[in-house]
Amino acid sequence: MDKQRIRVLRHAQLYGHLINRTGRLYYPGGSHPVCSEQTAHEMVRAGWLVHSRDRYEITAVGLQVLELEPTR
Secondary structure, X not given: OOHHHHHHHHHHHHHOOEEEEOOXXXXXXXXXXXXXXXXXXXXXXXXXXXXXXXEEEEOHHHHHHHHHOOOO
């Protein structure tokens, strides 16, 4: 599994949602981007995230992906 996408899902799970600012996604209050908007759109197409306004939230499918991924 792509490490970056797993990291995005973990941030979305931990913070409840991610915020779109200037074409990049950030966790609430964060100053470092988690991923690009393009990566987020790919994750929406895969069903891992849902997009609403400027927020991206993890879906049940995204949570299942995290459950299958071994922790390190």
